Amino acid sequence: MENTNIYEILKKRELIQQITFEDEFKNLVSNEKTHVYLGIDPTADSIHIGHFIPLMMMSYFQKCGHTPIILIGGGTAFIGDPSGKTDMRKMLSKEDISKNVDNIIKQVSKFVSFEGNNAAIIVNNGDWILDLNYMEFIRTYGVHFNVNRMLSAECFKQRMEKGLTFFEFNYMLMQSYDFLKLFENYSCKIEIGGDDQWSNMLSGVELIRKIHKDGSFCITCPLLLNAEGKKMGKTVNGAIWLDASKTSPYEFYQYWRNITDTEVRDVLKMLTFIPMEEVNRLSSLEGEKINDAKKIAAFEITKLIHGENAAIESKKISEDLFENQSDNNNMPKITIDSSSLLKDGLNILDILIKSNIVPSKSQGKTLILQGAISLDEEKITDPLYIVPISSFDKGFIVLRKGKKIFIKIELI
């Protein structure tokens, strides 16, 4: 990468939503290489789309010569960030958290490198938060936090209606303390995060400036919102995960392939490394042509997370299914034990359940009556339909739900 000015890169890619002391920040990054930190809560065993953009940002920072610090919130996970939540998050046990941490590190390594001069560093805030002495903490740091100000922060305002416990209220102090610790231990001067973290991050910057009279900064990236203004990455089955065992590469690819037209530009610019000129060209394609841009986006993002082979394979599956109309060996498949067969075949509803296409027979029945289920490209209209054994003569059958969900079923 020729340009190593992180500020210019982020600006160009429109990755900066809010930033503190913009001019000072510009000076800092053009004159020195510093440490940059991103906090991730180990509240799930995989990271999700919400972490994607900050991680992209981190990747740019590293490429520009800065050193990433990934802070795992092993300590703060006990609290749970109240931002944007209407209910208190479930607290996790120590065992769960440490299990999650391992997975998260693996996924983070797709974005940042742990080798080289500015190898990324992993830290766990449990190391300094869990043995804090309460009195000492509130006397030394608590005095710097003004409750009136905290209450005016957007993230707490929302919670004021539903109720906010003191326990959660402390999240901001903890996060600020993290930044302070990293500032002291690593001279880390920059914190990055999603825009929903702005007030928490800001309070860290203020704390450092109060105690050390020295410059620290935070930058937030835009949240990835879908056309309805909601956070992207949610599906019926829950979130889209970066872990292949939770969201298969094919599903992952499909998610990005199916974004709406208006989301294309955001996705390309924020989630891929495609040069901005190309991003602009692709996202200005009109009508049907924009599908090409979606394919590229889906491919690039899948490649980034799951590797080139998985991306190629996912692309191939999807082309075969949707464009060539041919069966494919790569189609998601399941096998059914032949011992579960009836004498004359297998009930269609049972197959639907076994293949996890529907969660219950009632729903399967509804779908069949609505004409949503087809078998080997023939619509099934009778919920009592028995799939004859002869259907399996060619070795498998292809079941389809709606337009987009295909599954190949083999008999063993």
Added chain:
RNA sequence: GGGUAGGUGCCCGAGUGGCUAAAGGGGGCAGACUGUAAAUCUGUUAGCUUACGCUUACGAUGGUUCGAAUCCAUCUCUACCCA
């Protein structure tokens, strides 16, 4: 500690003894139309059963009743007001 209002399906929210598997909206899924898009229109959205129907469900437990989301008691949780 005292008072008040509440806890209903994935979410919001109506319902205040039988017509209630529970209005309405959102979301989801599906059908039509399309570009694997959006918008729109339509259907559907607890489980089991071929079906009659049965089972589970309106914070928890117990009770009143032929019959309860609905009445009573106790408990629990939440918000607000007063301290």
